[in-house]
Amino acid sequence: MLNGLRQQAIVKPGGIVEICSPELPAGATVEVIVLLESPPEHSKKPLTSFLGSAKGSFATPEEVDKFIRQERDAWEF
DSSP states (O other), X not given: OOOOOOOOOOOXXXXXXXXXXXXXXXXXXXXXXXOOSSOOGGGOOOGGGGTTTSTTOOSSHHHHHXXXXXXXXXXOO
């Protein structure tokens, strides 16, 4: 039979999580599943930070227009 133990913990520097409980007998084999409640603030990036950053992307509408004009001119006979 499986018994469950639910605790909240604070992640220590280096990504270390410590669980202490008298319900955990020494030498027992346990399975640990870590569920992160919310992403840390430093990992939240606004979507606008991605604009123009991918390969082939354009930083401004003017760059898009220039590219389209060049492509159109290349196909004219």
